[in-house]
Amino acid sequence: MNTNCNPNFGILMIDDEMPFLRSLSISLERHGFNNLYRCQDSREAMRIIAKEKIKVVLLDLTMPYLSGEALLKMIVEEYPDVSVIILSGLNQLETAVNCIRLGAYDYFVKTTEEGRLIEGVSRAVRMKEMHIENQNMRQKFLSGTLEQPEVFSKIITQDQAMDSVFQYLESVSISSQPLLIGGESGVGKEQIAQAVHVLSKRSGPLICVNVGGLDDNIFADTLFGHHRGAFTGANSARAGMIEQAAGGTLMLDEIGDLSPASQIKLLRLLQEGEYYPLGSDRPKRIKARVIVATHQDLEQKQQNGEFRKDLFYRLRIHHVNIPALRHRKKDIPMLLDYFLNEAAKELNKPKPTVPKELLVLLDNYNFPGNVRELRALAYDAMSQNKTKTLSMESFRRALNMAAIPNKSVPDTSLFKEGQPLPTLQETNDLLIEEAMRRSKDNQSIASRLLGISQPALSKRLKKKLSDKGID
Numbered sequence: 001m002n003t004n005c006n007p008n009f010g011i012l013m014i015d016d017e018m019p020f021l022r023s024l025s026i027s028l029e030r031h032g033f034n035n036l037y038r039c040q041d042s043r044e045a046m047r048i049i050a051k052e053k054i055k056v057v058l059l060d061l062t063m064p065y066l067s068g069e070a071l072l073k074m075i076v077e078e079y080p081d082v083s084v085i086i087l088s089g090l091n092q093l094e095t096a097v098n099c100i101r102l103g104a105y106d107y108f109v110k111t112t113e114e115g116r117l118i119e120g121v122s123r124a125v126r127m128k129e130m131h132i133e134n135q136n137m138r139q140k141f142l143s144g145t146l147e148q149p150e151v152f153s154k155i156i157t158q159d160q161a162m163d164s165v166f167q168y169l170e171s172v173s174i175s176s177q178p179l180l181i182g183g184e185s186g187v188g189k190e191q192i193a194q195a196v197h198v199l200s201k202r203s204g205p206l207i208c209v210n211v212g213g214l215d216d217n218i219f220a221d222t223l224f225g226h227h228r229g230a231f232t233g234a235n236s237a238r239a240g241m242i243e244q245a246a247g248g249t250l251m252l253d254e255i256g257d258l259s260p261a262s263q264i265k266l267l268r269l270l271q272e273g274e275y276y277p278l279g280s281d282r283p284k285r286i287k288a289r290v291i292v293a294t295h296q297d298l299e300q301k302q303q304n305g306e307f308r309k310d311l312f313y314r315l316r317i318h319h320v321n322i323p324a325l326r327h328r329k330k331d332i333p334m335l336l337d338y339f340l341n342e343a344a345k346e347l348n349k350p351k352p353t354v355p356k357e358l359l360v361l362l363d364n365y366n367f368p369g370n371v372r373e374l375r376a377l378a379y380d381a382m383s384q385n386k387t388k389t390l391s392m393e394s395f396r397r398a399l400n401m402a403a404i405p406n407k408s409v410p411d412t413s414l415f416k417e418g419q420p421l422p423t424l425q426e427t428n429d430l431l432i433e434e435a436m437r438r439s440k441d442n443q444s445i446a447s448r449l450l451g452i453s454q455p456a457l458s459k460r461l462k463k464k465l466s467d468k469g470i471d
């Protein structure tokens, strides 16, 4: 069963029989639906639809004053974006076909088994949400602007791919479906989750849980909580993180590391919208939107049989991938400036000038730790700095110790099958030219890229020039 029952639009039930209205809303509430409105007098329906942002209507056919069929026609005409589900006392194929022709979304007989009816309402809600999201997305991509740029103000970037991510997030932020955030460690996934939580306008808190490395029992206890006496040592009851996140957002980080047993538990939670605190046989409903994050390639894990396919598909309904810092190098100067400012304030020191050479050095580094690594470098340099111009010493040291600045695997396309090999001298020259290009003619950086000393590089450059007859 779908958990998609907390839409940010209203669901209106219209029926002249109050007992039926009551039992229908109890049943929907029990399955986690909220934002429900009841209407016993069909003449009032259009006013309620206008006032309460109704997007799904459950409509009886046989009513005094204004019949369900007449009301259906009015709704379809005036509010074509409202989905109408007919709930009729009549099990007549002809009536059903007629209603669908008039524009009804679905048709159920009142005696339909409850589960099927709930499934039908969930489907209508989900389709409506997807429709709204698609509309929002189209509008955003056409206008190319953000509605609430201030929400992203602490995420420093001028990268186009990041802008598209923000636009997408604005569109899906109101959804009650899970959101999957991918991207290497340190790219800012948690920051993204915070922004989505603010955009969702949920009144509850954002609760972040790192589920990587939790064994299955601890996973269940952390999320679901337990009753007193549920296990040895459970001296008092404890609410789980799901309960703490009620009305808000639950972020599960490092989802790629979940054990197979925990994956099943998470899948059930997302499918049924229910969970059992340890030691309890009464289910509770989840009232939080779930965001999951991982630095791993979930699709690959799923293909390798390490991550459940059904869970993967459920999680990736909405998903974004945050690009690594090395793929948005234009962000480096801005981020450096931002972190130096931050550090200067925290350390109560004046902010030094950044030497141009430093930006070239950073531009040539591949940042395996992404933005987190740049932040740590900036803080470390600031804490040691005593001069007006930022010393490059701590950066040099850190980057020297860190694995290979751009020591990528050699491009084997240099050695094409059937083509003569370049001579050692030619390769030498090509490497030096490339290092000088990447370092923007900075010999100190170029020599580091080549793994030789600066005097050695200088000698080779001079030799190259004299070979060409240039003094």
Ligand SMILES: Nc1ncnc2c1ncn2[C@@H]1O[C@H](COP(=O)(O)OP(=O)(O)OP(=O)(O)O)[C@@H](O)[C@H]1O
Pocket: 154, 155, 156, 157, 183, 184, 185, 186, 187, 188, 189, 190, 191, 192, 253, 294, 295, 335, 371, 372, 375
């Ligand atoms: N674009 C950005 N602007 C400013 N700060 C950023 C940006 N991206 C990341 N940061 C900072 O970098 C640090 C790491 O970010 P965060 O914890 O969100 O990364 P993550 O992707 O969730 O990492 P992990 O996968 O290890 O959990 C944080 O201090 C965060 O504030």
